[in-house]
Amino acid sequence: xxxxxxxxxxxxxxxxxxxxxxxxxxxxxxxxxxxxxxxxxxxxxxxxxxxxxxxxxxxxxxxxxxxxxxxxxxxxxxxxxxxxxxxxxxxxxxxxxxxx
Amino acid sequence: xxxxxxxxxxxxxxxxxxxxxxxxxxxxxxxxxxxxxxxxxxxxxxxxxxxxxxxxxxxxxxxxxxxxxxxxxxxxxxxxxxxxxxxxxxxxxxxxxxxxxxxxxxxxxxxxxxxxxxxxxxxxxxxxxxxxxxxxxxxxxxxxxxxxxxxxxxxxxxxxxxxxxxxxxxxxxxxxxxxxxxxxxxxxxxxxxxxxxxxxxxxxxxxxxxxxxxxxxxxxxxxxxxxxxxxxxxxxxxxxxxxxxxxxxxxxxxxxxxxxxxxxxxxxxxxxxxxxxxxxxxxxxxxxxxxxxxxxxxxxxxxxxxxxxxxxxxxxxxxxxxxxxxxxxxxxxxxxxxxxxxxxxxxxxxxxxxxxxxxxxxxxxxxxxxxxxxxxxxxxxxxxxxxxxxxxxxxxxxxxxxxxxxxxxxxxxxxxxxxxxxxxxxxxxxxxxxxxxxxxxxxxxxxxxxxxxxxxxxxxxxxxxxxxxxxxxxxxxxxxxxxxxxxxxxxxxxxxxxxxxxxxxxxxxxxxxxxxxxxxxxxxxxxxxxxxxxxxxxxxxxxxxxxxxxxxxxxxxxxxxxxxxxxxxxxxxxxxxxxxxxxxxxxxxxxxxxxxxxxxxxxxxxxxxxxxxxxxxxxxxxxxxxxxxxxxxxxxxxx
Numbered sequence: 001x002x003x004x005x006x007x008x009x010x011x012x013x014x015x016x017x018x019x020x021x022x023x024x025x026x027x028x029x030x031x032x033x034x035x036x037x038x039x040x041x042x043x044x045x046x047x048x049x050x051x052x053x054x055x056x057x058x059x060x061x062x063x064x065x066x067x068x069x070x071x072x073x074x075x076x077x078x079x080x081x082x083x084x085x086x087x088x089x090x091x092x093x094x095x096x097x098x099x100x
Numbered sequence: 101x102x103x104x105x106x107x108x109x110x111x112x113x114x115x116x117x118x119x120x121x122x123x124x125x126x127x128x129x130x131x132x133x134x135x136x137x138x139x140x141x142x143x144x145x146x147x148x149x150x151x152x153x154x155x156x157x158x159x160x161x162x163x164x165x166x167x168x169x170x171x172x173x174x175x176x177x178x179x180x181x182x183x184x185x186x187x188x189x190x191x192x193x194x195x196x197x198x199x200x201x202x203x204x205x206x207x208x209x210x211x212x213x214x215x216x217x218x219x220x221x222x223x224x225x226x227x228x229x230x231x232x233x234x235x236x237x238x239x240x241x242x243x244x245x246x247x248x249x250x251x252x253x254x255x256x257x258x259x260x261x262x263x264x265x266x267x268x269x270x271x272x273x274x275x276x277x278x279x280x281x282x283x284x285x286x287x288x289x290x291x292x293x294x295x296x297x298x299x300x301x302x303x304x305x306x307x308x309x310x311x312x313x314x315x316x317x318x319x320x321x322x323x324x325x326x327x328x329x330x331x332x333x334x335x336x337x338x339x340x341x342x343x344x345x346x347x348x349x350x351x352x353x354x355x356x357x358x359x360x361x362x363x364x365x366x367x368x369x370x371x372x373x374x375x376x377x378x379x380x381x382x383x384x385x386x387x388x389x390x391x392x393x394x395x396x397x398x399x400x401x402x403x404x405x406x407x408x409x410x411x412x413x414x415x416x417x418x419x420x421x422x423x424x425x426x427x428x429x430x431x432x433x434x435x436x437x438x439x440x441x442x443x444x445x446x447x448x449x450x451x452x453x454x455x456x457x458x459x460x461x462x463x464x465x466x467x468x469x470x471x472x473x474x475x476x477x478x479x480x481x482x483x484x485x486x487x488x489x490x491x492x493x494x495x496x497x498x499x500x501x502x503x504x505x506x507x508x509x510x511x512x513x514x515x516x517x518x519x520x521x522x523x524x525x526x527x528x529x530x531x532x533x534x535x536x537x538x539x540x541x542x543x544x545x546x547x548x549x550x551x552x553x554x555x556x557x558x559x560x561x562x563x564x565x566x567x568x569x570x571x572x573x574x575x576x577x578x579x580x581x582x583x584x585x586x587x588x589x590x591x592x593x594x595x596x597x598x599x600x601x602x603x604x605x606x607x608x609x610x611x612x613x614x615x616x617x618x619x620x621x622x623x624x625x626x627x628x629x630x631x632x633x634x635x636x637x638x639x640x641x642x643x644x645x646x647x648x649x650x651x652x653x654x655x656x657x658x659x660x661x662x663x664x665x666x667x668x669x670x671x672x673x674x675x676x677x678x679x680x681x682x683x684x685x686x687x688x689x690x691x692x693x694x695x696x697x698x699x700x701x702x703x704x705x706x707x708x709x710x711x712x713x714x715x716x717x718x719x720x721x722x723x724x725x726x727x728x729x730x731x732x733x734x735x736x737x738x739x
Contacts, residue, residue: 022720023723098717100716
């Protein structure tokens with residue numbers, strides 16, 4: 001039996017990787033991937049706690065997160081295509097017109 | 101007498117009709133509706149008056165309740181009319197003189213583009229005035245009181261494109277507010293004291309109270325003084341008379357109807373109507389008499405040097421109203437109302453005559469530039485002459501009898517009666533002088549206007565001359581109603597009004613010989629005024645200039661009307677305007693209120709100017725804010 005802390009440590013590490021990825025990358029697809037990694041890290045944590053405490057609600061939450069992630073990926077990719085058509089570029093820093 | 105409501109309502113209907121559709125009708129139709137309604141009112145008034153005369157004495161007053169107007173807790177005000185000798189006489193004067201002036205207006209206002217508007221206002225005035233005199237309680241009287249004030253404002257400012265006219269209207273309205281406030285307070289005190297505003301009940305309950313002798317200020321005295329404040333406003337007495345001379349900016353028939361014959365006498369009517377209250381408050385009566393006598397001589401002295409034909413008459417009106425209050429103040433309410441009636445006739449006659457002069461001389465109003473009009477307008481001249489003799493108090497015309505009745509009552513008054521009589525006598529001499537001066541300067545001698553100023557002087561049309569003639573007849577005969585026993589008359593008017601005004605007949609005072617002597621004195625005063633006027637303006641025309649130069653200080657004070665307008669400007673108007681402008685506007689409104697509102701706006705805008713930099717447009721910057729927020733939440737829970 002692998003102790004809970006290892007799962008939590010792995011989840012936290014994955015989340016941190018996602019966060020760092022989000023802030024260092026310029027490519028919009030890479031940002032989406034980073035978000036997916038963060039969601040997966042959260043899912044892992046949910047499942048670990050669910051298994052540890054013998055409670056099913058953690059796993060139910062994972063399904064919700066998965067559904068949201070799938071939807072987010074679909075909408076996100078559609079946006080990526082739309083942005084690329086307008087800007088001929090995937091660099092997020094060039095899409096900054098909506099501001100003060 | 102259920103049909104009494106028709107008397108005020110007919111002019112109201114005509115006013116509404118002319119006001120709404122008059123613009124699209126011909127002048128003939130407008131005039132017909134306006135004059136017809138007043139004529140019908142007059143006929144109905146006459147019928148009601150005659151029907152009242154045949155009633156037995158104890159059936160009076162005839163009170164007709166139509167409906168309950170206001171009911172609130174213990175307070176109740178009816179919509180009802182009261183007809184007795186006093187109000188009966190008043191409705192006859194109002195509708196009778198009003199009708200003649202309406203007829204006159206057809207000719208006088210014929211070329212005015214606001215013809216329909218003029219008749220609508222004039223009819224509205226008739227309605228308000230009739231409500232005022234017919235009402236059976238103080239609150240309903242107040243409705244008429246305010247109504248006539250409004251119409252006065254509208255008609256003074258009738259030619260509102262002229263700034264002086266608009267200002268004069270505003271002045272009249274504002275000055276009257278002061279008086280109206282007094283009246284309203286009096287009405288509230290009456291309800292508070294007597295539990296009703298109905299004349300009958302108030303007078304019944306007032307009769308049960310003990311009289312308040314001189315020097316004792318009880319509630320009745322307070323009520324009467326407040327009421328008299330209202331009267332000083334409406335009837336142009338010191339200190340609120342200043343609006344009346346300016347009111348001459350209105351059309352001349354309006355000056356005749358509203359500012360000479362009817363509206364300005366509303367205060368006298370109110371005092372006479374409330375005689376039951378005033379007779380209980382001897383202090384208030386003395387105030388009324390003092391203000392009346394003071395105003396009479398004060399306004400007459402200003403009238404001595406005025407040069408505008410209408411302003412002479414305006415000051416004369418103020419002075420004559422002072423006589424009426426003097427009469428009321430010495431308890432001779434009947435004499436006051438009698439003078440009100442004769443004054444309505446001869447002053448309306450004089451104003452309409454002046455209007456005829458102005459009309460015929462193409463708008464000329466300055467008597468220094470007139471002269472010699474007698475040959476061009478003989479009919480107007482003879483009418484004006486009748487009015488002048490009547491107001492001067494030369495027997496046997498109307499003014500002599502009413503003025504003499506007042507002087508006689510003043511002489512018999514126990515409180516300072518001799519002083520009041522002397523003041524009245526001097527005023528009579530002044531009156532005679534300025535009226536004959538006006539007559540001589542206007543009609544006699546040689547023309548002083550040039551052909552450039554006045555093209556062709558012409559006599560007025562019959563629609564103007566016929567009302568003049570009728571008023572002249574009344575100015576001659578109306579006085580006999582009050583012929584005193586000393587002259588073999590019966591003084592019908594005094595016994596006629598004795599019941600309505602709770603006034604004991606004063607005939608038993610003094611003796612006939614004394615009365616005859618005083619009469620001779622007043623006639624002497626009138627003749628002296630006439631003689632001086634003749635000397636100054638016909639026999640020795642260089643004298644007035646020398647007298648004016650000799651008494652320079654006095655002359656300039658009179659010429660400047662005692663500088664009352666200037667004093668009021670400096671003491672009341674200027675401080676109010678300055679306070680309003682510098683403190684209320686510049687400081688309170690612009691600085692405090694606007695400053696607070698704008699300050700909040702500036703503060704929020706300033707804060708937003710810094711905070712909006714957060715909205716950089718970079719997706720990862722937003723993610724950074726989210727991360728920061730997440731960390732803060734985490735720290736908050738983990739601490």
